[in-house]
Amino acid sequence: MYLEFLQENMMGPNAWLMAQELTADLPLQPGMRVLDLGCGRGLSSIFLAEKFKVHVFAVDLWTSATENYRRFQQAGVAHLVTPLQLDALQLPFAHDFFDAVISVDSYHYFGSNDTYFAEHLKPLLKKDAVVAIAFPGMKYEVHDNIPKEMEPLWPSEALDMWHSIPWWRPKFQPHLHHFQIGEMDCFDRAWQDWLACDNPYAAEDRVMMDTDNGRYMNLIKLTGLLS
Numbered sequence: 001m002y003l004e005f006l007q008e009n010m011m012g013p014n015a016w017l018m019a020q021e022l023t024a025d026l027p028l029q030p031g032m033r034v035l036d037l038g039c040g041r042g043l044s045s046i047f048l049a050e051k052f053k054v055h056v057f058a059v060d061l062w063t064s065a066t067e068n069y070r071r072f073q074q075a076g077v078a079h080l081v082t083p084l085q086l087d088a089l090q091l092p093f094a095h096d097f098f099d100a101v102i103s104v105d106s107y108h109y110f111g112s113n114d115t116y117f118a119e120h121l122k123p124l125l126k127k128d129a130v131v132a133i134a135f136p137g138m139k140y141e142v143h144d145n146i147p148k149e150m151e152p153l154w155p156s157e158a159l160d161m162w163h164s165i166p167w168w169r170p171k172f173q174p175h176l177h178h179f180q181i182g183e184m185d186c187f188d189r190a191w192q193d194w195l196a197c198d199n200p201y202a203a204e205d206r207v208m209m210d211t212d213n214g215r216y217m218n219l220i221k222l223t224g225l226l227s
């Protein structure tokens with residue numbers, strides 16, 4: 001994928017790289033129905049369609065379906081990707097519909113609680129469906145003891161969403177087999193690519209990431225098959 005196209009469409013740490021690492025060992029096959037949940041401007045959806053020839057349902061709340069459709073046409077994958085502007089809390093799909101759900105840098109906005117997966121997502125997935133989710137998190141739960149220098153840089157709503165691997169593990173482990181959770185190897189590169197973008201949000205994040213300096217924040221990936 002061209003760097004210029006990626007830089008125009010990144011909304012956080014490089015979603016293309018994150019999708020690449022997240023899906024590296026997944027059994028995705030051409031023709032499978034894949035929900036790309038919180039796809040933003042669709043970088044991960046384009047990646048999935050190009051690499052695996054799966055049929056992607058590219059769902060996002062903030063980005064319009066028309067905007068994403070134009071991008072999917074531009075990328076030559078519009079025949080494989082269905083753009084939809086939907087709320088992850090009100091997904092209108094049939095039960096047992098998807099062979100996989102992939103979510104890059106968005107699940108924490110709507111799923112950082114004990115019930116989202118079981119109530120909203122699990123019913124839509126076939127048995128043994130692939131579940132692969134990646135999001136920003138913390139190396140440990142900092143919430144009761146926020147480092148002084150980070151206090152002005154971490155908005156409280158972000159702290160509600162950013163958690164550690166031990167915090168996330170029990171939200172998924174009971175529902176999945178072949179479950180794995182860990183830090184992403186692409187952390188540095190994915191963030192550097194985003195921070196280099198000419199985007200006011202990237203400029204704000206630059207201060208935060210410089211101050212953090214690799215001490216508190218990470219990127220977490222989890223994968224498994226629906227039990």
Ligand SMILES: C[S@@+](CC[C@H](N)C(=O)[O-])C[C@H]1O[C@@H](n2cnc3c(N)ncnc32)[C@H](O)[C@@H]1O
Pocket residue numbers: 009010011012013014015037038039040041042043044059060061062063086087088089104105106107109110
């Ligand atoms: C930081 S952006 C990341 C977008 C994209 N996945 C990427 O990595 O470039 C977070 C995305 O989460 C999506 N999002 C937040 N809340 C959502 C919800 N309730 N339903 C669907 N998408 C949601 C937003 O629309 C936004 O595009």
